Every structure is written in structure tokens, then in C-alpha cells.
Amino acid sequence: MRISGSGRSARRRVSQADIARQAGVTQAAVSMILRDRADSIPEATRQRVLTIARDLGYRADPLARRLANGRSQIIGVFTYEKVFPVAQRTFYHRFLLGIEEAAEAHDQDLLLFTSAAGRRTGRSGEVRTIYAGGENKLRLADAAVLLGRDDIPAELEQLCAEGYPFVFIGRRFLTDGREVPNVAPDYAAATRALARRFAALGHRRIAYLGADRTLPASVDRLAAIATSGLDVHLHFAPVTEIDGTLLHRLLDTGVTGLMLENSEYAERVDGLAAQMEAGRDSRLSVAVAGLTEEDSTPWSGFTVPGRRIGHLALEDLLARLEGAPPGCRLVPCPAAPGRTLTAVPPGHS
Template sequence: MRITRRVSQADIAKRAGVTQAAVSLILRDKATSIPEETRRRVLDVAHELGYRADPLARRLATGRSQLLGVFTYERVFTARHGGWYHPFLLGIEEEAERAGQDLLLFTSAATSGPIRSIYADGENKLRLVDAAVLLGRDEIPAELEQLVAEGYPFVFIGRRFLRGGREVPNVAPGYAAASQELADRLLDRGHRRISYLGSNPDLPATGDRLHGLREAIPGIAPEIVPLDAVKPSFVDTLLDRGVTAVVVEGMAYAEALRLAVEQRGLKVPDDLSIAVAGVAEDEDAGGFWAGFDIPGRRIGQVAVQRLLERLDGGEATTDTVECAERQGKSVVEARSR
């Protein structure tokens, strides 16, 4: 097999009859004092010879790798198409491509054992890239502390905090505002006994949802139970208390509660309204669930924008992306029992 040598700037300079320094200026679009005729001749020769810029040389010249990382604390790819993280990854990819950046995915599965770690081998492996987006619910707080101490530029998808309550750079859904608006809509439809169903009140996302709901419904009762505890007997408990609507923290809880209602011989929303706070962009293709959407794609785009701003000398920021209202069939007017 014949291997063809890469065309160099020296080759272009020789063919065009100019210096290599002039070729370098022209190809980097910095030839402000070079005549237009010369600039055009060099570009034509470069095209004729099939010149392609050496990415390593370009990166050495700029001091950047032109690589952004995506580190995941949990699996983001599922057997089925799409999934919870797919919209976030899609937005990250789109914005990186728009900015001329390549992406490198870190999983650490081979070195970390069951827990994925940025520092699995004692070194910050994210140093391979200029900056990184971090994903996952099972983050290691000490690692975030270390990244901040090192001054390493990163953005977390979702709100995260250091010891002492300091918030790390992040882009998150506007859960609090969307939850308050959702509660107002339920109240407008006559619901007065409303419960919240979720898994962990200590998670920032759950706390934001509850904060928003309590702005509209100060006495809302949170039901913090594991997913496998959502059974017909749980539905009986809700109905015995006169609950007419339940706000659930995601699609897994929504589907589990609907199944439990049906096993009880009842129906959603006729006997119990369910609102989802919130629905990922790849979920609920049938449009059944009411609540609000999670703008994962937009969040991924904003995360990359903030990383590039940091690399250009900008300050670390925290950003909230608005969640859109979801009009579905799972909520109806409250009915007295």
C-alpha cells in the first residue's frame, strides 16, 4: 500500500513562489499586508495540492487541544434508542460542532470499578481536554472540590454544591419556577389535596421542585418512597387522604403510579390526576403526560457555550434554562369523592 506524504506549507510556498511565512499568514487569515493577488495564488495552490492543516500543529500554536470532554458518572447509553441523557448529549455535540471543537467521552469504566472517578488513577484525566461537561447523579463531591481547587474549567449538568453551600458551575433546568407554575395550574383545575412523589429530598433537583410547589401550595405533602414501593396499597393511602392529584418527579414514577392505579381497578386521570415534573425530550411520544418538559438539548448547548467562555477568560457561571409547559391528558378537573 502506498502512503502519500502530507502536503506541507513549504510545498505550497515553493509552488507559489513565496516564503513559507507568507503561506502561514495567508492560511491563518492574518495576511493583512500581503497583496490580494498573492493571497489568491497561495490559496489556489493549496487547494490544488490538497493541503489540509495539521491539527496537532494548530493546537500547539493556540495552546489548546480543541477538545472538550464529556465525563459521565453513570451510564448514558441505553439498549433502546434515546433515553434520559440523549437530548443533553445531542445538544453538547451540536454546539461543539458549531464551535469547531471535537469531543472526547470519558467513562472510566475500566479503571474505576463500580464507581466512576475522574481521579481513578490519582491524576485528573480530564487534563487531556481543554474543559469538560460533567453528567450523572452519583457524582463524587470531593472530586468537584478538587476540580475547583485546581481551577479546571468544567460545567455540571444539573445543580451541584460544594461543602459550605457554594454552587459549582452548572447549567440546570428551571425546576423551581416550572413546578410553581405547575402547582398553579393544578389549583386552577380545582385540586386542593395534592401530593408529591419522589425518591430523595436531598437531591438538588428534588429540592428545587419542592421549593417551587410550596410557593403555591405551602402544605403539599411529599411522599418520598422507593420506586418499587409504588403499589396498589400506596394508591389506597393517597385516596384515603383525599388526594386528587400527584406531582411525580419523573417518568419512572409516573408509569409506576399509573400501573398501581390500574391494578386498584381505577384509571388515570379519572380517579387520580398525575403531573410529571418533568419529561425528557425523548420520552412520552404519545403526549399522554401533563406537567413540564426538561430542555435537555438546550441545556447541552448552553453548557458548551459556557465552557468556551471560561476558556476565553470568562467567569464561572450558574445558568437556569426554562422548562416548557406540557399539556397532556393525565390531569383533569378535580372531582369530589
Template structure:
């Protein structure tokens, strides 16, 4: 794998077709009217600086390897608002723990334009950090492809599809976890399954869905209903699940599982018994009702953060770009909402149904 080195003023000069002295003058803020720097030349240099994300760093230039021992963290969504704390906080805890153990400082990138965070923005100073950890429910595919085409070291937290080349990542093994949950349900006597949640919007959603289907195929279960949207009225979702003959419903989002569980209990239905409920992790922070422990699997967010930080640091130490792809196992959470079906449901559908609205 090709070695990694920091961009220098000499690189900027070569890309802009000017002398290194001209680059230095532009970086040092020489007046726009300075006769030594024609406006067209200045603009060309500034464009190269913006396009490459170059930041002059005299401290790094004095260091033997040209490294700051700073790792960047970029999140496509705000990391600290309360409604997303459960999603981002464990990642940040794992990253911080590993960075401290490895002797790195952290720099959180928050810049962007028009209310949208972007990696390649004139205000985002990526190259202040030796490399970057990138987190988000979904990534900008164009930016990811640009990262893969460049020389800047990074590791994605969460599995990502190829973007011109295999993307280095540390993700959760959602597919294996979902398959295991299906096998457990079949082992308890369930045969007809419902799935509530999007199956396409992001890699993590696709992995859960594909694992769920693989589990059905391996264990002999049947998909009775797929509701490919979240946040439908709970009673409508419950009606559809019961009408399909499903005895167990898998939910992408904990928030939807909570609402359907409450609707079932209001009708006097036993959970589990009349209906079992399984949650395939959770993308959203939500208040859990007291006394209800949902059967689910834990997403190893802290461990993902630790391993991604270690992967990036190891690549920097070797002078190489990260190239590995790692999936961390998810831990089964027993809960109390999955049990044997009480009896065959009165209403059975011969074919799988899908609700689209």
C-alpha cells in the same frame, strides 16, 4: 476573575522540584534504569502528572493561545445504553449542535477505575480538552470541590450546590415548574396533595420538592401524604394516596406514575376525576402506555446542553473560568391526567402522613 492557562512542563517541573529537562525525559519514556533519572525522582514527577491531570500536547503548544479547540464531555454514568438514552441523548444533541456552531470538536471521557468513572483518575486525560462539560444525575462531591479549587475550566449541566465556591452550571428550573403545576391543580379545585418520590438524593430532586412545597404554601394547598421512595408496589401506593384523602398525586418518576395510573384504571377509577396524576419530569427511560398523556413539564435538556457549551466556550475565549449559574425554564405539558376533582373523597386524614418503606 483570574485568567486560565494550560499547564506546561515548566509548571510540572516546579511542582515536582526538578528541572524541565527531567520532566521531558519522564514524559518521553526514558528507561527506568537511566542513571540520569533516579527512581524516586521519576515517581515524584509521575505523581505530579497524575495529580494535576497534565497531558503533553505539542499541537496546543504551537497555538498562540495554547488551545486545542476541543471541549471534553464527562458523564458519571454511561451515556449511551438504551435504558438511559432519554436522559443523556438530548444533552448530547444540544452540546453537539453548539460545539459545531462555535467551531469546537468534542471528546468524550470514559476512563475510570474499578468500574467507576472518575474525573481525577490516572487514565482520565482531562487536559487534552480546553475545558469540560460534566453531566450526571449526581456528582462526586470531592471531585467537584477539587475542580473548584483548581484552574481547569468546566461547566456542570444541572444545578449543583456550592463546593467550596459557587459551581458554574446550566440547570433546569425545576422549582418554578413544580410550583406552577401545584398552582394549576389548586386552580382546578384540588386542596389535598400527595407526593411520591425522594426529596433529598440529588439537587434536582430537592428542587422539585421545594418547588412543590412552595406552590402549596402560595396557593393554599395541603400536603396529605409524602411517599419518599420510588418503585413501591403500585397498589400499595394507590391505597395510601386514596386513604390520605388526596385528590391529586405528584410523581417524581414517570415509571411510578404509569404503574399507579394502571392500577387506578383496573379498579374502575377515573384519571382524572377520581384521582389526578402529575409527573414532575422523569429520570428514567420507560415505555409509555398508548393513549395516556401525562400532565407534566418538559425538561429543556437540549437547551441546557447548548447554553452550557456556549458558556464554556465564551469563558475560554475570554481566558477566564466560567462563573455564571443559569436556570432554564421548563415548559408545561398539558397532558390529560390533571382535571377537576369529581367530589370530595370519602376518606380524609386530618394530618399529613409520610410512608418511609
């Protein structure tokens, strides 16, 4: 006995060639009619082709239609470390929201790369790799937005050598010092402005608390602080290691203000200050050098415009696909007045 396949359910997809044969026209004519570009074809012929296509159950192959234009109209989003699920207040939330909104506005689909982490270890634990298995998996998309605290410089080198269009959210550099295409917050300008606000309120000695001095964002902040004229104590440690002993020591050295890397540090300091011994003037003026757009006041400082950066990253990629040269863009960070950056009390030096 010979067993056949699954019958009609397994029949092959109806092609444009099938329609052309039944309609007695060329396949090129069918293609033009189905793409609504048949201005030179008689209306009777157009209607006959459309009727046959409908009767045969023709369904266009969306990928083939896109690739006919030389592109998939898919933009990749690759993160070096896990950022999903994304809570409302996480640092990545607004970047991703901006990317999504811009993709919709430009009729692009997004492809999220979330493969298992590689064997490399970064600041945030295991990090993903673009070249898992030796191949650039981003090539499934026309271009890609890259995010993450960690990166693999050798992979960025290879992407540049291949000419694959990408943009990093945040400043990143190759081993020879060249900056890769990116859209980044202008941390340097915003930090200079914040330092001037400290100085205008009478602060002369402040402390900067953050997690990692080697991050490009930290490098930009520290370069700006170094030229501020303020006496700055630098302290880098995980937020969980910031304690009351440190705050007392800073007060004892004459520190009157704190510039903090993000609102996590601000919330930590706020909780510790409330626990400090009664009767002692332990007030510290606080400003945050990197609020997210979801951080509520009262924090003073400046805000990272993540949503706008996400928009610009995707738009820069699309311009690159149209022939624009790769480039780098710094986005201004709006000041947040808040209520935590205050004048030095009388009697403090």
C-alpha cells in the same frame, strides 16, 4: 547482516522546515503561506512554496495547528455514571444532542470520557472518577461538560481550585455551599407553577412520588412545594416499589392528585390504577414534574428542555475560555398541558 527499518513507509513526516529549505524562504513564511495568511508575500513565492509542499507530500498536523492558537478546540464530555448507549427516550439524550449541535456550530470537537468506573459507589452503582491515577484526565480537552446523577464533591472542589473550566448540567454544590458553574432546569419555578395548577383545579391534598429526596433537583422541587399552600404527602421509593397498596392508602387519606418525578412513575401509576378494584372511585389526577422532550402526551406537567440546556452549557464554556467569569444559569421548563391533570370531582373534599 544489518537490517534496516521499514524503508519509505517509515520515513519521517515532511516538516515546514523541509519546505522552507527547498524553497529558499524562512519557516515563518512557509507557515503564513500554508495558513493562507501571506498577504505581504509575493504571489510567485507563495505558489512556489505550495508546489513544493504538494510535491513533498506535506500534510499539516491538525493538533499542532490548533495548539498554535493556544487551544485544542476539543471540549470534553464526562459522565459520572454510564449513560451510553443512549436510547431515544432516556433523560440524557437531549442534553447530549444539544451539546453536539452546539459543538458543530462553533467548530469544536467533542471528546467523550468513558474510562472504567472507579471504586466509589453512588446512587447509580459504581461511578467514574476524573482523577483516576491522580491526574485530571479532563486536561486533554480545553474545557468539559459534566453530567450525571452522582458526583464526587471532592473532585468538583479540586477542579475549581485548579481553575479548570467546566460546567455541570444540573445544580451542584461544594461542601462549603458554593454552587459550581452549571446550567440547570428551573425546577423550583416550574414546580411552583404546577402546584398552582393543582390548586386552581380544586386539589387540596396531593402526594409527591420520587426516587431520592437528596438530589439537588428534588430539593428544588420540594422547596417549591413547601410554599404552595397544598397539603402534600411525600413518598420516596424506587419506581418498582410503587404498588396498588400505596395508591389505596393515599386515596384513603384524601389525596386527589399525584405529582410524579418523571414519566416512569406516571407509567407505573397508570398501570396500577387500571388494576384497582372495580366499582371504586380510584381516579387520581396526575402531573409529571420532569417530562423529557420525547415523552408524549397525555401527561400533564412540565418539560425539561434538555436540548437547549446542552446548547447553553457548551456556549457558556466557550465564553469562559474567552475570559467570561464562571456562572450559573437556570433555564425555564415549559408547561405541558396534557390530559391527566383534572379538576377534583364533585363531592370530594
